[in-house]
Amino acid sequence: MYLIVTILVLLLFGGYFFWQNYIHKVTSYTFSIPKKYSSLKNKEIVFISDTHFRKNLSYFFIDRVLSEIEQIDPDVILFGGDIVHETSYDQVIEHTKDFFSQLVKIAPTYVVYGNHDLESHRKKEITDTLKRVGVTLLDNKSDWITFDDPNIGFHLIGLNEEADSISMKQDALSQINWSQESKKGLNILLAHYPHFIEKYRRSETKIPDLILSGDTHGGQVILPIIGGLYVPRQGFNPYYDFGIFTDDTYSSSRLIISRGLGNSSFPLRINNRPEIIKIRFN
Numbered sequence: 001m002y003l004i005v006t007i008l009v010l011l012l013f014g015g016y017f018f019w020q021n022y023i024h025k026v027t028s029y030t031f032s033i034p035k036k037y038s039s040l041k042n043k044e045i046v047f048i049s050d051t052h053f054r055k056n057l058s059y060f061f062i063d064r065v066l067s068e069i070e071q072i073d074p075d076v077i078l079f080g081g082d083i084v085h086e087t088s089y090d091q092v093i094e095h096t097k098d099f100f101s102q103l104v105k106i107a108p109t110y111v112v113y114g115n116h117d118l119e120s121h122r123k124k125e126i127t128d129t130l131k132r133v134g135v136t137l138l139d140n141k142s143d144w145i146t147f148d149d150p151n152i153g154f155h156l157i158g159l160n161e162e163a164d165s166i167s168m169k170q171d172a173l174s175q176i177n178w179s180q181e182s183k184k185g186l187n188i189l190l191a192h193y194p195h196f197i198e199k200y201r202r203s204e205t206k207i208p209d210l211i212l213s214g215d216t217h218g219g220q221v222i223l224p225i226i227g228g229l230y231v232p233r234q235g236f237n238p239y240y241d242f243g244i245f246t247d248d249t250y251s252s253s254r255l256i257i258s259r260g261l262g263n264s265s266f267p268l269r270i271n272n273r274p275e276i277i278k279i280r281f282n
Contacts, residue, residue: 017268017270019273020268020269020270020271020272020273021263021268021269021273021274022058022060022061022064022274023064023273023274024061024064024065024068024261024273024274024275024276025273025274025275025276026068026072026275026276026277026278027275027276027277027278028277028278028279028280029244029256029277029278029279029280030279030280030282031210031254031279031280031281031282032282033186033281033282036152037152037185037186037281038152039147039148039149039152040147040152040153040154040186040281041281041282042280042281042282043075043076043147043280043281044072044073044074044075044278044279044280044281045074045075045076045077045078045278045279045280046069046072046074046076046077046078046107046276046277046278046279047077047078047079047080047212047256047258047276047277047278047279048065048069048077048078048079048080048258048261048275048276048277049079049080049081049082049114049192049213049214049215049258049260049261050080050081050082050114050214050215050217050258050260050261050262050264051082051083051084051099051260051261051262052082052083052084052085052116052260052261052262052263052264053083053084053085053092053095053096053099053262054085054086054092054262055086055088055089055091055092057091057095061261061274062095062099065261065274065276066099066102066103066106068276069103069106069276070106072276072278073106073107074106074107074278075107075147076107076108076109076110076145076156077103077106077107077108077109077110078109078110078111078156078190078212079103079109079110079111079112079190080112080114080190080191080192080212080213080214080215080258081111081112081113081114081115081117081190081192081214081215082113082114082115082116082117082192082214082215082260082262082264083096083111083113083114083116083117083126084096084116084117084120084122084126085116085262085264087120087121087122087125087126093122093125093126093129096126096129096130097129097132097133100129100130100133100135101133101134103135104133104134104135108136108145109134109135109136110135110136110137110138110143110156110158110190111130111135111136111137111138111158112137112138112139112158112159112160112190112191112192113137113139113160113192114161114192114214114215115161115192115215116264118160118161137158138156138157138158138159138190139158139160140158140159140160140175140176140177141157141158141176141177141178141179142155142156142157142158142176142177142178142179142180143155143156143158143179144156144179144180144183144185151183152185153183153185153186154185154186154187154188154209155178155179155180155183155185155186155187155188156188156190157173157176157178157187157188157189157190157208158189158190158191159172159173159176159189159190159191159192159200161191161192161193161196171199171202171203172191172196172199172200172202173189173200173202173203173206173208174203176206186209186210187206187207187208187209187210188208188209188210188211188212189208189210189211189212190212191211191212191213192213192214192215193213193215193233194211194213194215194216194240194245194255194257195233195234195238195239195240197211197240197245197255201250201253207250207252207253208253209252209253209254210253210254210255210256210279211253211254211255211256212256212258212277213240213255213256213257213258214257214258214260215231215233215260216228216231216234216238216240216241216242216257216259216260217231217259217260217263217264217266217269217272218241218242218259218260218269218272218275219231219238219241219242219272220263220264220266220268220269220270220272221269221270221271221272222241222242222270222271222272223271224271227241227242228241228242228272240255240257241257242257242258242259242272242275243256243257244256244257245257256277256279258275258277259272259273259274259275260274260275261274261275261276262274
């Protein structure tokens with residue numbers, strides 16, 4: 001009897017941890033836009049982050065993620081950094097090629113690097129792979145994104161945050177090479193680290209309307225009421241863990257933090273499923 005109970009308990013725990021780590025969820029946000037940008041209305045962005053590809057990649061999980069994004073049928077796909085976790089194996093580069101080559105078939109895909117990508121000794125190979133499959137890498141630059149009206153769109157800004165981000169300029173966006181700066185539209189910032197948000201908002205003329213970040217993995221373990229348990233560089237009970245954040249000082253600016261798709265050094269998620277974010281302009 002005890003053996004049967006033990007087996008059932010192990011199966012339940014195993015099923016729970018599988019569900020938490022390999023069955024993603026879709027979180028939807030509606031982003032209100034001024035009437036003058038009406039041609040952006042009903043356009044959709046998929047935002048994903050932190051795949052942390054390893055040698056032992058779960059193809060089941062990746063196929064489900066790609067299938068979900070295909071069903072959403074977004075107008076653009078944005079990736080917030082940490083593509084890879086370890087690059088000792090050639091399979092990790094192959095995973096990168098296979099995954100992003102499928103994404104660009106769904107919609108134009110834009111990427112910024114995270115700390116794991118920037119610290120990788122195979123960063124050049126990753127960069128060459130992304131370019132070869134048609135991904136746009138935003139390395140301290142912006143791209144002017146339009147859909148139906150070439151004069152109405154948004155500046156998609158990508159920030160390259162080196163591992164020593166503490167040394168980043170106080171006005172982080174001053175280093176950005178602005179594309180189509182004369183065009184008037186929304187400012188959307190892809191930046192891996194959410195806790196540097198005040199540096200992203202220093203320039204009064206370039207305050208992002210929407211900031212999309214990753215890195216936190218939702219705190220890896222999400223506790224009821226408390227939220228994320230621990231995030232490197234923020235510590236225990238981090239303020240910037242996951243979800244949407246507003247600030248009365250910057251009433252028109254929003255921060256959305258992805259829980260990410262993969263795991264970093266800690267191998268398990270608890271009460272914290274992998275996440276695909278869907279953002280709809282309204």
